[in-house]
Amino acid sequence: MKTRKKHTAEFKTKVVLEALSERYTIQELGRKYEVHPNQIARWKNHFLENASSVFSNNADQPKKQEGEEERLYKIIGQQKVEIDFLKKALS
Numbered sequence: 001m002k003t004r005k006k007h008t009a010e011f012k013t014k015v016v017l018e019a020l021s022e023r024y025t026i027q028e029l030g031r032k033y034e035v036h037p038n039q040i041a042r043w044k045n046h047f048l049e050n051a052s053s054v055f056s057n058n059a060d061q062p063k064k065q066e067g068e069e070e071r072l073y074k075i076i077g078q079q080k081v082e083i084d085f086l087k088k089a090l091s
Contacts, residue, residue, distance in 0.1 A: 016047045
């Protein structure tokens with residue numbers, strides 16, 4: 001029984017970019033990389049459908065991270081106060 005190969009994102013990107021360059025047919029790329037041509041076509045379609053997301057979320061990402069970081073620091077501060085209180089109560 002054959003086991004499925006798991007390809008890295010880097011490998012898939014390399015194959016898709018080569019497919020987009022259209023220097024080789026999908027069948028030739030399939031032979032070259034030992035991947036079924038249908039799989040390459042699916043990767044290519046998935047890549048093209050989601051390509052715009054690469055540019056749309058970059059501006060929002062730092063703001064979301066800052067808000068999350070601030071929330072986590074608040075929780076840490078609250079837990080420190082609670083721990084100090086419990087230490088004093090136990091001594």
